[in-house]
Amino acid sequence: MMTWLAHHRHALIATLARMGKTPFATLFAIIAIGVALSLPAGLFVLLHNVTRLAGNLPARPEISVFMHQDAHDTDIAAMRQRLQARPDLAGFRFVPRAQALAALSEQAGMSDLTAGLNNNPLPDAWIITPAQADAQNMARIAADIRGWPQVAQVQDDSQWAQRLTALLGLGRDLVLMLAILLGAALVAVSGNTIRLQILTRREEIEVSRLIGATDRYIRRPFLYFGVVQGLFGGLTAWLIVAVSVLLLDLQASKLAALYASRFHLLGLGLTEALVLLATAAALGWLGAYLAVSRSLRLIEPR
Structure with a gap:
């Protein structure tokens, strides 16, 4: 058990050190992932606030x-x-x-x-x-x-309720479709980054195989890289959404005050933020796993 933990700790430390050696490339990849994830997350927040606003309307169907x-x-x-x-x-x-x-x-x-x-x-x-x-x-x-x-x-007066329900359903479908498309883009970005690293470390991988290293051992640091990169990308997406909600809430509060309302925009809650981070980390792991698995099949020790 201690050996297993030591291997994982070593892989995580090596991943963070590798990120530190290429700060600009790592930063740009994290920003790209964060922007891609912030779009569906921002639309989710917008849809949630529209639903709250519809539920707080004083007029009810009669x-x-x-x-x-x-x-x-x-x-x-x-x-x-x-x-x-x-x-x-x-x-x-x-x-x-x-x-x-x-x-x-x-x-x-x-x-x-x-x-x-x-x-x-x-x-x-x-x-x-x-x-x-x-x-x-x-x-x-x-x-x-x-x-x-x-x-x-x-x-x-149910016609307006039907229209609102249809619009909210359409919004949920759009958020889901956008999340799937951008999730695929995140997997591609993570996989491309890992593939470039594998190309630069091809000789190291060949030597590791010659001395008996298993594919699981070789794959581990790359998987950690994908997870950490996705996790930082998810954190960047959360920051983008939080700052956007904070800036937009100033104008939304002024507009609501003109209608004698105290409506405020709400950002991502704790549960939604954790889901965002977990999803980003999982997509980063998936992209790294696919890239490493394909590359290891193509690399044979000479």
């Missing part, structure tokens, strides 16, 4: 129910009892026709029009707020209420 003109107080009382008995409603309120006409009269340019009316053409209405604002639940509630007595028309 269902408007309009009664027949000949509906009486008994019909309204029966309607109230039916609504109170439904556990899938977060709340409801009754809007009498007189109140609706008064609100219409207060709107600009409508006072003269309503003053000339002999009768109130507006029906009594109910404004219903479902407990769950997803489109399927709202459509089900609206379909049930349409069959109730003295109900003339039912309108639901």
Whole structure:
């Protein structure tokens, strides 16, 4: 066990020393990896904040129910009892026709029009707020209420929720596709860096094989190089996203204040940051493993 740990410690120290001998090449590779990873990470943060903003909107999807003109107080009382008995409603309120006409009269340019009316053409209405604002639940509630007595028309506001859900789903798919593409690019960058190192150390690898070194022993320092390079690239991506969120939050807070809101942008949390670092390290290891495995098959001791 101690020998195994000593081998790994030696490989890690040799990797860090090799990085120190080529600081500029190592720095440029880390920056390239960090920029590539910061794009999907930044889009993930943007999508997360848009989802939070949509959830904090004061307006919630509602269902408007309009009664027949000949509906009486008994019909309204029966309607109230039916609504109170439904556990899938977060709340409801009754809007009498007189109140609706008064609100219409207060709107600009409508006072003269309503003053000339002999009768109130507006029906009594109910404004219903479902407990769950997803489109399927709202459509089900609206379909049930349409069959109730003295109900003339039912309108639901689920269209904007459907559009928002579709846009957020599209955003998640785009983030996933971009993450896959840039992850493949990270593997290629890491593999190309490792391949160049193998070419410069070809004679050393041949001598190691002649004295009995196994492929696992030869591969180990290169794998550490890929992991460390990917880990530093992930840390660079986290810094890029954190600084970007900090700068953008200043303007976002000012914009939210104009709408009497205290909305702030949130960056990557601890879990998301750890996932980013682990993914970067794993992709770096994968690129190094593929490059070393292919190169070792092509190198034979002379």
